[in-house]
Amino acid sequence: MEKTTRADKARPDPDALLREIEHQERGDKGRLKLFLGYAPGVGKTYAMLQQAHLLKDRGEDVVVGIVETHRRSDTEILLDGLEVVPLRSVPYEGFAMQEFDPDAVLARKPTVVLVDEMAHTNAPGSRHPKRYQDVEELLEAGIDVYTAVNIQHFESQFDTVASITGVSVQETVPDTMLEEADEVQVIDIPFEELTQRLKEGKVYIPEQARKAMASFFQRGNLVALRELTLSVAARKMGTELLNYMRSKAIAGTWAAGERVMVGISPGPYAPQLLRKAYSIAKDANAVWYAVYIASPSKKELSNTERHSLAEALNLAEELGAKTATITGSDIAGELIRFARDNNITRVVLGKPLGSRLGQLFGRSPVFRLLKVETEFELHLVTPVKEKESRQFKTPKTLSISLTPYALSLAMVAVITILNLVLQGLVHPIALVYIYLIATIGAALRFGTSVSLFASLVSLLTFDFFFIEPRYSFTMYHPHDVVNVVVFLFTSLVVGQLVKITRQQEYALQLRLKRVGVIEDMSKELLALTPVEQLIGGFTTQVEEWKHVLPVLRTTVLDDMSHIIVKYVAKIVDAPSSVLFPAQNGKLMVWAKTGPDADVDPHELAVAEWAYSRGELAGAGTQTLADASTCFLPMKSGDEVVGLVGIKYVYKDLLADERRLLGAVTSLAALGTLRWVKV
Numbered sequence: 001m002e003k004t005t006r007a008d009k010a011r012p013d014p015d016a017l018l019r020e021i022e023h024q025e026r027g028d029k030g031r032l033k034l035f036l037g038y039a040p041g042v043g044k045t046y047a048m049l050q051q052a053h054l055l056k057d058r059g060e061d062v063v064v065g066i067v068e069t070h071r072r073s074d075t076e077i078l079l080d081g082l083e084v085v086p087l088r089s090v091p092y093e094g095f096a097m098q099e100f101d102p103d104a105v106l107a108r109k110p111t112v113v114l115v116d117e118m119a120h121t122n123a124p125g126s127r128h129p130k131r132y133q134d135v136e137e138l139l140e141a142g143i144d145v146y147t148a149v150n151i152q153h154f155e156s157q158f159d160t161v162a163s164i165t166g167v168s169v170q171e172t173v174p175d176t177m178l179e180e181a182d183e184v185q186v187i188d189i190p191f192e193e194l195t196q197r198l199k200e201g202k203v204y205i206p207e208q209a210r211k212a213m214a215s216f217f218q219r220g221n222l223v224a225l226r227e228l229t230l231s232v233a234a235r236k237m238g239t240e241l242l243n244y245m246r247s248k249a250i251a252g253t254w255a256a257g258e259r260v261m262v263g264i265s266p267g268p269y270a271p272q273l274l275r276k277a278y279s280i281a282k283d284a285n286a287v288w289y290a291v292y293i294a295s296p297s298k299k300e301l302s303n304t305e306r307h308s309l310a311e312a313l314n315l316a317e318e319l320g321a322k323t324a325t326i327t328g329s330d331i332a333g334e335l336i337r338f339a340r341d342n343n344i345t346r347v348v349l350g351k352p353l354g355s356r357l358g359q360l361f362g363r364s365p366v367f368r369l370l371k372v373e374t375e376f377e378l379h380l381v382t383p384v385k386e387k388e389s390r391q392f393k394t395p396k397t398l399s400i401s402l403t404p405y406a407l408s409l410a411m412v413a414v415i416t417i418l419n420l421v422l423q424g425l426v427h428p429i430a431l432v433y434i435y436l437i438a439t440i441g442a443a444l445r446f447g448t449s450v451s452l453f454a455s456l457v458s459l460l461t462f463d464f465f466f467i468e469p470r471y472s473f474t475m476y477h478p479h480d481v482v483n484v485v486v487f488l489f490t491s492l493v494v495g496q497l498v499k500i501t502r503q504q505e506y507a508l509q510l511r512l513k514r515v516g517v518i519e520d521m522s523k524e525l526l527a528l529t530p531v532e533q534l535i536g537g538f539t540t541q542v543e544e545w546k547h548v549l550p551v552l553r554t555t556v557l558d559d560m561s562h563i564i565v566k567y568v569a570k571i572v573d574a575p576s577s578v579l580f581p582a583q584n585g586k587l588m589v590w591a592k593t594g595p596d597a598d599v600d601p602h603e604l605a606v607a608e609w610a611y612s613r614g615e616l617a618g619a620g621t622q623t624l625a626d627a628s629t630c631f632l633p634m635k636s637g638d639e640v641v642g643l644v645g646i647k648y649v650y651k652d653l654l655a656d657e658r659r660l661l662g663a664v665t666s667l668a669a670l671g672t673l674r675w676v677k678v
Helices: 006-010 014-024 044-057 073-077 102-108 131-140 155-165 191-199 206-214 219-247 270-283 303-318 331-341 356-360 365-371 386-390 403-422 428-445 448-466 478-526 531-538 542-571 601-613 655-675
Strands: 032-037 062-066 088-092 095-099 112-115 144-150 183-186 259-264 287-294 322-327 346-350 377-381 576-581 587-592 630-636 639-646
Touching: 032 044, 032 219, 044 062, 044 073, 044 112, 044 144, 062 102, 102 131, 112 131, 131 144, 155 219, 155 270, 183 219, 191 219, 259 270, 259 303, 259 331, 270 287, 270 303, 270 346, 270 377, 287 303, 287 331, 303 322, 322 331, 322 655, 331 365, 346 365, 365 377, 403 428, 403 448, 428 448, 428 478, 448 478, 478 542, 478 655, 542 576, 542 587, 542 639, 542 655, 576 601, 587 601, 587 639, 601 630, 601 639, 630 655, 639 655
Parallel strands: 032 144, 032 183, 062 112, 112 144, 259 287, 259 346, 287 322, 346 377
Antiparallel strands: 088 095, 576 587, 576 639, 630 639
């Protein structure tokens, strides 16, 4: 083992130094200041407006993007003297909703903008579904943002706040907003003062105030939320101090080399596990991973499970995790392998709720991990909604088909007739092993449970027809008992071996399918003739290129777009299209899977935005999510050459599907740049 010298200890931490440099040299990106409170009415908006007046007095260009005064007179007075950007009107179900207008702020380009209630959900039809995404866009444009939020709206605090108050917060923001904030100002007032403000109607109108005091605004809730707010703020300050100490090589103690992994599965408990893992990783200042093991024994997830898994992986990415999907039949073994390959120090898993009998036989991955000697700590999280978990199973999972068992009985019956014919030629003891044909056949065709059923039926049938005394289930001779036990053991082992072989074969087929998509697409793209060679075959005059190039460009893009559509359809079973810019620079559809893949003018506007920004947009993304099509840019470096449109909700795609689509779009971009200069 290498020894750490004093010089090594004095050397600045490279990662921390990089973070410090990025923090100090942000380029044109705006700075974010959070006004953090533990409950509504503590004075976040009031403090933010006071700060705006101080900035204005210093000569700063500050405007109000949106401020929710809730008709509080003392807050409304502070709006006087500040420039307020007009809100935009959004029609919704016959009403005109007034929403924050990020485009107006971008056009105004102030130095600082106030954007209240960061966790707010925007009206349908907005470019972003959440207001915090508007904030992110303003920051990217170089505008400083002052915003207010309560502690209960951070995603990682969802379970904690729900357990404290009994209320599940509907509007949340990712913790990355807290992590990336340049400044956090905690707005704190005593409980008595907050209660008095509530009674005086300065927080809610009287009727709402009475309901709030009877539920959310109980003293115990406020004490816990206040402590939680101060704890989160202290952790934020501690992380910044830790990064500064490391970047400057200041001596001190801190956790080093921590890596956290959480194993998730489709179900209602996945968000709870992810939030717990995030909390552990945050406290340890650790990198963390969210891992899903796709077992080949279950070939396809139900729609409910797919949606649950996709939501869990989306949440993991929002909380800053690195996600991984691994195919393997041995869940515990794959988790251990991933942990060792990535130097994981802590593993977070849900405490199993199944029967103790199943755990004793080692069917639970948790039980196996407890028995295996490992280098990491194991954290077991007890689910808080047991009833919900049991109800999560779909009707398909609960239903039992009798057809496999009937076919197994038929195989046993056929073998029994065969043995009755052979009993005069073969010793009766040997006849039992012919029943292995039924066991192996059931294992190959239907799986473990049907194979076990076939084994037991074969054993009873053999005992009834071929062991003395016949036509009874009695055994007189010890060698018959031994023979039957050996048969049962052999059939179980053979059934398990067949199951493992099938699972490995299925996993291999999945990997080959993924590799095959990229390989086949690459071959087809490489088979296209470069434009330069086509032109060289028609003309040698440079001036003639201008006349020939548009025709050949159209031909090559047409062929390429049909190739792309074909392989996108192999990944996602949904209408898809490919869009390239025409000669006038406007996007147009070059290929599609059918009429149902048409892109209407509204969706074309979404596509134009995705093309101009080089970012995902449309259904299931964070931008213009109300569209029915999601658009994936075909991008190489900073150059966007076109788009792939899929009539599917992007967030419902599994991680493997997203990665494969990413590979296809990247390959398409490289192919386009190779043959056509768009």
